[in-house]
Amino acid sequence: MTMSTEPPALPTRRMNPWDPPAELAGFRAREPIRRLRYPDGHVGWLVTSHSLARSVLADPRFSARSELKRAPVARPGVDLFFGVPALPGWLVDMDAPEHTRIRRQLAGRFTAHRMRELKPQIEQLVEDHLAAMARSKPPIDLVEAFALPVPSLTICELLGVPYGERADFQRNSATLFRLEASVDDAAKAMEHLNGLLRGLVEHKRGRPSDDLLSMLVTDGTLSTEEIAGVGVLLLTAGHETTANSLSLGTFALLSHPDQLARLKADPSLVDNTVEELLRYLTIFHFGVPRTPVVDVEIAGQRLRAGESVTVSLPAANRDPEHFDEPDRLDLSRRTTGHLAFGYGIHQCIGQNLARIEMRIALQALFRRFPDLALAVPPTEVPVSTDMGIYGVHRLPVTW
Amino acid sequence: MRIAVDAEACVGSGLCALATPEVFDQDDTDGSVVLLAAEPPPEFFDAVRDAIESCPVKAISMAGHQE
Ligand code: HEM
Ligand code: SF4
Numbered sequence: 001m002t003m004s005t006e007p008p009a010l011p012t013r014r015m016n017p018w019d020p021p022a023e024l025a026g027f028r029a030r031e032p033i034r035r036l037r038y039p040d041g042h043v044g045w046l047v048t049s050h051s052l053a054r055s056v057l058a059d060p061r062f063s064a065r066s067e068l069k070r071a072p073v074a075r076p077g078v079d080l081f082f083g084v085p086a087l088p089g090w091l092v093d094m095d096a097p098e099h100t101r102i103r104r105q106l107a108g109r110f111t112a113h114r115m116r117e118l119k120p121q122i123e124q125l126v127e128d129h130l131a132a133m134a135r136s137k138p139p140i141d142l143v144e145a146f147a148l149p150v151p152s153l154t155i156c157e158l159l160g161v162p163y164g165e166r167a168d169f170q171r172n173s174a175t176l177f178r179l180e181a182s183v184d185d186a187a188k189a190m191e192h193l194n195g196l197l198r199g200l201v202e203h204k205r206g207r208p209s210d211d212l213l214s215m216l217v218t219d220g221t222l223s224t225e226e227i228a229g230v231g232v233l234l235l236t237a238g239h240e241t242t243a244n245s246l247s248l249g250t251f252a253l254l255s256h257p258d259q260l261a262r263l264k265a266d267p268s269l270v271d272n273t274v275e276e277l278l279r280y281l282t283i284f285h286f287g288v289p290r291t292p293v294v295d296v297e298i299a300g301q302r303l304r305a306g307e308s309v310t311v312s313l314p315a316a317n318r319d320p321e322h323f324d325e326p327d328r329l330d331l332s333r334r335t336t337g338h339l340a341f342g343y344g345i346h347q348c349i350g351q352n353l354a355r356i357e358m359r360i361a362l363q364a365l366f367r368r369f370p371d372l373a374l375a376v377p378p379t380e381v382p383v384s385t386d387m388g389i390y391g392v393h394r395l396p397v398t399w
Numbered sequence: 400m401r402i403a404v405d406a407e408a409c410v411g412s413g414l415c416a417l418a419t420p421e422v423f424d425q426d427d428t429d430g431s432v433v434l435l436a437a438e439p440p441p442e443f444f445d446a447v448r449d450a451i452e453s454c455p456v457k458a459i460s461m462a463g464h465q466e
Contacts, residue, residue: 057455058455103410103411104411104429104430104431105429107410107411107425108427108428108429110411110430111411111426111427112413112420113420113424114427115413115417116417336449336453337452337453341412342455343455344456345410347455349412351412351413351414352413355417
């Protein structure tokens with residue numbers, strides 16, 4: 001078969017801060033799996049429907065190995081991770097059974113009951129930051145005052161990383177997520193983070209305490225390199241994502257006053273509010289990469305082994321076949337089956353931590369500051385389309 | 400409603416155990432699902448159906464159920 005027209009690149013231009021690029025809806029309606037041109041000229045595939053997204057992500061013929069991965073948007077720094085073997089401990093870039101071995105080591109530390117036990121600690125953190133906010137003079141940047149420090153402190157505590165290191169690791173972690181970062185920038189950021197974590201692992205060998213890194217050290221199953229790698233992955237994935245969900249989620253609520261009024265009137269809506277914000281905003285805006293390791297036939301298309309596949313989580317989460325009126329933010333809708341945390345064996349290991357942090361943070365924020373409002377026109381909020389994870393760079397608020 | 404779980408397939412996402420702790424828990428060593436109530440009372444039927452639908456590896460299943 002010959003292609004009469006060149007396949008499109010992944011659409012990335014948003015018409016507003018909330019909706020994924022409009023072209024995705026057209027693709028999903030006409031060709032839920034279709035050809036996609038990658039920045040390096042490769043022609044692979046784009047998956048946009050909820051049902052196909054789930055089939056691909058659940059199918060072991062689609063590999064998550066980094067050797068085979070390709071970024072759907074220009075991102076020079078990604079050469080550090082893609083096209084090369086997985087970094088030690090980076091389970092997100094591995095298939096079973098290597099993936100299983102590391103996942104099992106970690107999952108016991110992220111169980112629902114452990115995450116529930118963290119509640120009082122997170123509540124205290126949230127209260128402290130809101131109290132400090134209340135003492136300052138508005139307008140302030142909610143990202144810096146609240147949305148970033150709360151998840152950063154939480155993941156530091158959980159891992160056993162001294163919070164004094166935060167300025168460094170926040171900056172280096174942001175470099176890894178920046179699309180423009182060169183391989184060199186990314187390599188330096190990575191080396192710094194690895195160095196920090198390796199040092200901590202060595203330190204904890206001598207005097208282990210109750211944190212996750214100590215537990216991995218004492219257990220002895222993973223090597224020092226693997227533990228340091230897991231540490232970098234959890235540290236970077238664990239604060240940037242939740243911080244962006246919180247700040248972008250707050251921006252969305254402030255911009256949908258009818259919905260925010262419902263939450264204020266009935267705080268028990270918060271659990272579903274978090275799910276709906278996760279679905280509606282889907283901050284993994286470029287989706288997740290997979291590669292078939294054998295030829296696969298799916299929905300009438302024949303994918304050859306090695307052709308890159310991008311599973312668009314934002315498109316899948318707006319699929320009208322799965323969600324009624326998907327483009328509407330509705331805090332009481334049925335959100336079951338949303339794909340903001342992915343699907344299949346790699347589904348986010350930190351999802352319940354993120355959920356609990358977001359529930360506590362959003363509820364407390366609007367209880368303490370019922371008159372919270374944007375301090376700039378919505379069009380002046382800098383959204384982070386220049387990052388691997390979608391969100392806002394700053395959220396100026398007043399009260 | 401009688402339910403079954405496949406702890407081997409489970410990847411410890413904790414979706415089921417966070418939503419319905421009366422029915423599902425997780426093992427402390429590897430995070431795998433632990434079934435607390437194989438025949439949960441009717442007030443949990445909807446929650447269990449949600450868990451079946453959302454489990455990322457289809458590790459929860461239902462064997463014969465009475466409405
Ligand atoms: C709202 C916040 C978050 C979102 C939207 C999110 C989203 C995701 C998604 C979509 C994946 C799947 C990637 C793939 O299939 O290729 C994933 C995996 C992962 N996430 Fe998250 N995440 C969040 C918070 C966190 C937190 C708080 C942590 C750590 C504490 C974390 C750690 C990880 C890890 C380690 C993986 C890889 C799991 C594996 O490969 O088995 N994430 N996340
Ligand atoms: S939802 Fe599925 S994968 Fe997640 S803990 Fe429950 S059984 Fe395991």
